[in-house]
Amino acid sequence: MTNPLLGHWDTPYTIAPFDRIEDADFAPALETALTLARAEIMAISENPETPSFANTVEALEASGKALNQVLSVFYTVAGADSNPARQALQRDFAPKLAAYSSWIYAQKPLFARIEALWEARDGLDLTDEQARVLMLTHRGFRRRGAALTGAEEARMQAIMARLAELGTQFTQNLLADEAGWHMELDEDALTGLPEFLKRSARDAGKEKGLEAPIITLSRSLIVPFLQFSPRRDLRERAFAAWSARGASGGETDNREIANETLALREERARLLGYDSFAAFKLETEMAGTPAAARDLLMQVWEPAKAQALRDAEVLTAMMHEDGINADLAPWDWRYYSEKRRQAEHDLDEAELKPYLQLDRMIEAAFACAHRLFGLEFKPVDVPLYHPDCRAWEVTRNGAHVAVFIGDYFARGSKRSGAWCSAMRGQAKFPERQGPVVINVCNFAKGDPALLSYDDARTLFHEFGHALHQMLSDVTYESVSGTSVARDFVELPSQLYEHWLEVPEVLGEFATHAETGAPMPRDLLQKVLDAATYDMGFQTVEYVASALVDLAFHEGAAPKYAMARQTEVLAELGMPDAITMRHATPQFAHVFAGDGYSSGYYSYMWSEVMDADAFQSFTEAGGAFDVERAQSLENNILSRGGSADGETLYLAFRGKMPGPEALLRGRGLIA
Structure with a gap:
């Protein structure tokens, strides 16, 4: 095959031949790969032999290799090095891939083969991993609507196609807003900024072909600017641009996309017999139910909010001492928190960096x-x-x-x-x-x-x-x-x-x-002592986002996502000077695809385990204990999804943890 995306890659480590791939190769490669993949699926579906694990489940595992090869390259460059041609291809590919996926799950003879294997599973003499793969395959087909027929089946296909389009557009809108804004800094605006930030701002300006240093909406630039700029007016301007991503009112506005996405997700869940999208989504997760996820988040929310409110009082007093008789605002928090960290921990980010x-x-x-x-x-x-x-x-x-x-x-x-x-x-x-x-x-x-x-x-x-x-x-x-x-x-x-x-x-x-000298012991100790500094702020901005995500997907979908976001934050008593880590129009975890929808809580669910897991090292021979490391690899890292998470964690630790280690690790309890 002459298309470099197809066939065997005769390259070191059979890695993609990026030096031979051009944007014009992607569309024809996708069409060829889709044709091959459909033929492979049809061969499995129409196989006259009695269904077996080998001729059905393993055959599915072996199918689609050409398609996966094309898409692995395309989505790597589309996310990390986009351009107008690749964005157009994303918009073109999304409905095609959604249609292909829906087509697979609509193959009734194929689903009948999988169903027959599931019913006969106890007599198939499968390994534990094979049994797990069969279960996941069967469950995946059912959850994608393989058992639906007629109008319901057609509607499910339409929903999945539209969701794919919406997720792609959400991502591209956000990228456009982030790439389309910058703020030039004159000499006065540079005053008070540490040298590392000035250097980064100059580099960012050069990248855009500008003489002046600039601040962009890249987190690595805007966050330190909010930390260090003494110019409150510029901090407010930068924060406003950061907050407005996906909500500008123009062609890149994501708010209607969020509304439609939530409505379609609810409809999808109800077609499959679930009360809500959150109930559907969490059925396969460790939490199991939205209530379990919410319970963990609320156990963390209250102590985190209490800490954040105490911190806000201190920062407000510092701001008033500077002669600014106003309420502490979101564009003030990082600046005064950095000053407080320097004062209380004698730790300066500019010294550390x-x-x-x-x-x-x-x-x-x-x-x-x-x-x-x-x-x-x-x-x-x-x-x-x-x-x-x-x-x-x-x-x-x-x-x-x-x-x-x-x-x-x-x-x-x-x-x-x-x-x-x-x-x-x-x-x-x-x-x-x-x-x-x-x-x-x-x-x-x-x-x-x-x-x-x-x-x-x-x-x-x-x-x-x-x-x-x-x-x-x-x-x-x-x-x-x-x-x-x-x-x-x-x-x-x-x-x-x-x-x-x-x-x-x-x-x-x-x-x-510059000097190559190791970090001084006193500075190292300051870093470690300040590990939980400002954890009230960090926890509140995260947990608020996770709770809004859950609220979006429980029960009936809100007609207006932004209104529901406002309601949830009011119910929580969100501190005025803290915003969600990811406001709805920028919440790519939730709206760029299904990945973390109803699941943004998962970082904290995992943190309960990670705090306990690291504690097991410290209880043993220390951070590099050989036996603990071997157990971590044998029972978790090497096992992938070959068993459910609780089984893997119990094999590693022997018990499931509560949230105490997490709260202690975040400095929210003694």
């Missing part, structure tokens, strides 16, 4: 993985989709484990946030394949690139996801790596963040960008 070099933090993440799991990382020169990307071969005892790709810098073509994905997942069937895993972040460029402490935590978080992918050791790709319940998937990532806080890790890898 030169010790958190990106390259050294990558080394730190790799070194922890080596000590815990014996992994080695060697840089490799392979074609990648952007000059900012870099790649490593991951080995253990000389044997190939994976390819890891890092794409760390913010740019206008990249959607906001940070994420991990597998361009190829680990599997042993139908043939052995090693994973190709990518971490994408949005750090400010620099020479050298310097991170905030929150940035460094993000790097460790996403690398924890990558380890889940790289250490996977299952037979079937459908249950490999991060193919687990949404409220379990954040356990490995959030757990790995804890190793950044291990004193010996920062002691070795936090070295000054």
